[in-house]
Amino acid sequence: PANKMSERKVLNKYYPIDFEFYKLPKLELPKDRQYVVRLMAPFTMRCNTCGEYIYKGRKFNARKETVKNEKYLGIPIFRFYIKCTRCLSEITFKTDPKNTDYAPEHGAVRTFQAEKLAEQ
Numbered sequence: 001p002a003n004k005m006s007e008r009k010v011l012n013k014y015y016p017i018d019f020e021f022y023k024l025p026k027l028e029l030p031k032d033r034q035y036v037v038r039l040m041a042p043f044t045m046r047c048n049t050c051g052e053y054i055y056k057g058r059k060f061n062a063r064k065e066t067v068k069n070e071k072y073l074g075i076p077i078f079r080f081y082i083k084c085t086r087c088l089s090e091i092t093f094k095t096d097p098k099n100t101d102y103a104p105e106h107g108a109v110r111t112f113q114a115e116k117l118a119e120q
Contacts, residue, residue, distance in 0.1 A: 034065045039080065042093070042101075045108040050087040054108065058085070072097045079105070 041058040063081040070077045075097045082091050084107070091107035104110050 032065065032068065034063045034081075037062055037064045037080075039064075039082075041082070043104075044111045045091070045104060046111050047084040047087065047089060047091065047108050049089040049107070050084060052084055052086040053111070054085060054091075067094060084108075 039060055039062050041054050041056055041060065044056045045054050046052070047054065060082040065079050065081075067077040067079050077097065078095045080093055082093075083089070084091060089107055092105040093102050093108075094105055096103045
């Protein structure tokens with residue numbers, strides 16, 4: 001019983017000398033895979049479906065994917081999918097490396113822009 005408990009904590013396992021790693025099957029992941037990430041809302045937005053305001057800094061579990069055939073000076077552009085906190089409709093936005101910002105894409109409209117305020 002004592003050696004079972006210590007075995008549970010071991011990080012490295014013993015592999016025999018004649019073990020052939022190359023015979024193990026490789027895990028093949030798709031290129032256009034979506035990752036689940038935790039992020040904060042990059043700007044204040046208003047849901048198009050229910051009118052709920054989602055303020056900058058609100059935390060979400062989002063799906064992140066790389067946008068196909070879209071790059072800016074070799075920088076990949078990412079798309080994020082979040083759900084509205086009230087009606088659960090999907091909201092998407094993309095990274096905008098040209099303006100070092102994010103661009104709302106679908107499901108919500110941006111409400112406050114500091115750049116427009118600074119120009120006036």
